Amino acid sequence: MMTRTRYNFLCYLVVLFLLTSLGCARDRSGENLGPEAQESAQGMEDDFDLLINDFYGDDDLVFEPEYYDPLEPMNRLFFEFNDTLYFWVLKPVNRAYTAVLPIDLRYCFGNFFTNVAAPIRFFNNLLQGEISDAGIVLSRFLINSTFGVLGLGDPALVDFGLEPKPEDFGQTLGAWGVGEGVYLCWPFIGPSNVRDSFGFAADAYSHPVVYFNNDFFISGAYYSGSRINLLSLNPEVYEDLKKYAVDPYVSMRQVYLDYRRNKIKGKTAKQPVVQEL
Numbered sequence: 518m519m520t521r522t523r524y525n526f527l528c529y530l531v532v533l534f535l536l537t538s539l540g541c542a543r544d545r546s547g548e549n550l551g552p553e554a555q556e557s558a559q560g561m562e563d564d565f566d567l568l569i570n571d572f573y574g575d576d577d578l579v580f581e582p583e584y585y586d587p588l589e590p591m592n593r594l595f596f597e598f599n600d601t602l603y604f605w606v607l608k609p610v611n612r613a614y615t616a617v618l619p620i621d622l623r624y625c626f627g628n629f630f631t632n633v634a635a636p637i638r639f640f641n642n643l644l645q646g647e648i649s650d651a652g653i654v655l656s657r658f659l660i661n662s663t664f665g666v667l668g669l670g671d672p673a674l675v676d677f678g679l680e681p682k683p684e685d686f687g688q689t690l691g692a693w694g695v696g697e698g699v700y701l702c703w704p705f706i707g708p709s710n711v712r713d714s715f716g717f718a719a720d721a722y723s724h725p726v727v728y729f730n731n732d733f734f735i736s737g738a739y740y741s742g743s744r745i746n747l748l749s750l751n752p753e754v755y756e757d758l759k760k761y762a763v764d765p766y767v768s769m770r771q772v773y774l775d776y777r778r779n780k781i782k783g784k785t786a787k788q789p790v791v792q793e794l
Contacts, residue, residue: 584774585699592702596766599707603755607748615749623749625669630743631681632661632668637720641684645692650682657681686723687716691781700770708773 586592615623635658642651657673664672673679690712691697698711709717721727726739762768 584770586770587699588701592700592770593766595702595704596769598704599702600759600765602705607745610745611748611752614745615752618749620750623746626746627750628661628665628671629668630746632658632665633725636725637686637723638682638684640723641686641689642682644686644689645684647682647684650684653679654682685716686719687713687777688781690716691777697774697777700774702766702770708769710774710777713777 618626635654639651639654639658642648642654656677657679658668660673660677660679661668661671664670664676674681695712697713701709701711701714703709703714706717724736726736730736758768758772759765
């Protein structure tokens with residue numbers, strides 16, 4: 518049965534989606550112009566379109582805003598909170614974690630966490646119509662759960678050449694044509710947007726761990742453990758991004774949005790760790 522805490526969290530996401538989607542649906546090209554200025558701007562846009570069409574086809578023009586971040590003050594506040602949490606809590610915990618557990622064991626734990634979450638990838642591949650990829654996910658789960666000793670190893674990749682097919686519900690919504698909405702930075706969770714926030718909630722409630730216990734704190738401990746283990750395998754990613762960025766908030770926002778857009782477009786993206794962290 519859904520606990521009150523989880524119910525309140527879902528209600529908050531629904532209200533946030535309704536509020537922000539109104540802002541996403543508006544045409545903001547001339548919202549600060551008067552009627553005459555809007556007509557002039559429209560005429561300029563028409564001339565510009567006619568000029569461009571001489572050189573490009575309609576399919577070649579994709580005007581996609583880099584970001585839509587009307588909640589930036591709040592997001593920056595949460596970004597600072599997460600930054601403080603990282604240096605004051607996560608980094609010291611990660612140092613102790615890596616000192617106690619050798620890297621080979623941490624990789625085994627990473628394989629285990631990935632294997633347990635296989636149903637999420639399986640169903641999202643099905644929802645996207647990727648039947649063959651869903652079959653690969655199922656095969657990987659069966660092989661790694663048996664020959665891989667409950668998923669601690671990855672013989673599906675090493676011995677059978679079956680590569681992971683990571684998909685989540687945020688990607689599924691994107692594949693269905695749902696817009697990303699406003700950019701969000703959640704405390705504890707990190708960068709996201711309206712669409713991926715709903716995807717995160719759906720994936721969380723479809724995770725097998727939820728159905729093996731009704732304790733919210735046990736589920737939270739499991740999630741925290743998986744995040745700490747992932748951080749221990751990629752300890753310098755966030756600090757490197759922050760070190761070389763003029764504005765770490767802007768850099769994290771752009772890296773996240775670029776990565777998610779590439780994932781939804783089916784392109785190969787090389788920053789999966791940044792997205793997870």
